[in-house]
Amino acid sequence: MENQILEKLRHPIGKFTAPERYSKEYLAEKIAEIASFPEKLNKEVISLTEEQLDTEYRQDGWTIRQVIHHCADSHMNCFIRIKWALTEDKPTIKFYHEDLWSELEDNLTMPIQPTLSLLEGLHFRLAYLMKSLSEADLEKLFIHPEHNAKFKIKEIIGTYAWHGNHHLAHITELKKLKNWK
Template structure:
């Protein structure tokens, strides 16, 4: 497989790019993408067999099952990070090793339906809290320990909307390539 093809499989919608300006329209659009992610995901995976769920979306990549469980784990971390940023002054958050988490038994073998249900409740809460943020809340930050980068809540809204769409595109691209319905 050509390197370009592999890069397109890794990033089917491209890499996240933060906007220069976080308009009300941009943030509303991203919050809506976050709110609808679980339903869009469920629609794409509801009829997949276990064999299909256990298919990697790219060579050396996670299976569809692992991608679904990863989204829940990542987005739970997003929720907690936002809560920390809203209640503490520029907290240093706890990082986690998503690759090691993806290799745990639950991510490899657990049915996806409970995770999709978890995502529905989690994304309702994410969208609810995001829709009710003030301008000063949007500017609140946390620090990621891996690179000591400061992350504003408004950037997190965009990046997690992208994250869900990114992984959903992994699944839809695989389905298209395999001609799965």
């Protein structure tokens, strides 16, 4: 039972499940989710106090502040990875230690407003670029050294839509649990 509760706190919307087929409709839906993420995130966090921002979404988890900054870190990496895949032949991307990045001073203490602004511009660019991709572009890939796996751009679109929703759910579930408005 405790393992189920912990898993629900870790993955409030479940783990990412790839579709059987990356249809145009599926990709358009996921790009729309990516485009709308900053607005949804802003709505959920803009009125939180400093104390609330520094609350862990689960025991031994990140604070809301860290989650917000992590989304920017991760999604900037996504943007660069897509650019590499579009301009190089099967590039091996640079792995980053998200756990160590989350412990850097900017992720621990920096105000969230600059990151919310960054996410707004970044997600506009991500969605704009993603909407412009041809069928051939969607098949381009990069190699992830941590997983020793190849990821196609079309797969990344689904993964990062899920990623934003996953972390947004960490925040909304904590707000429900704490009865924060």
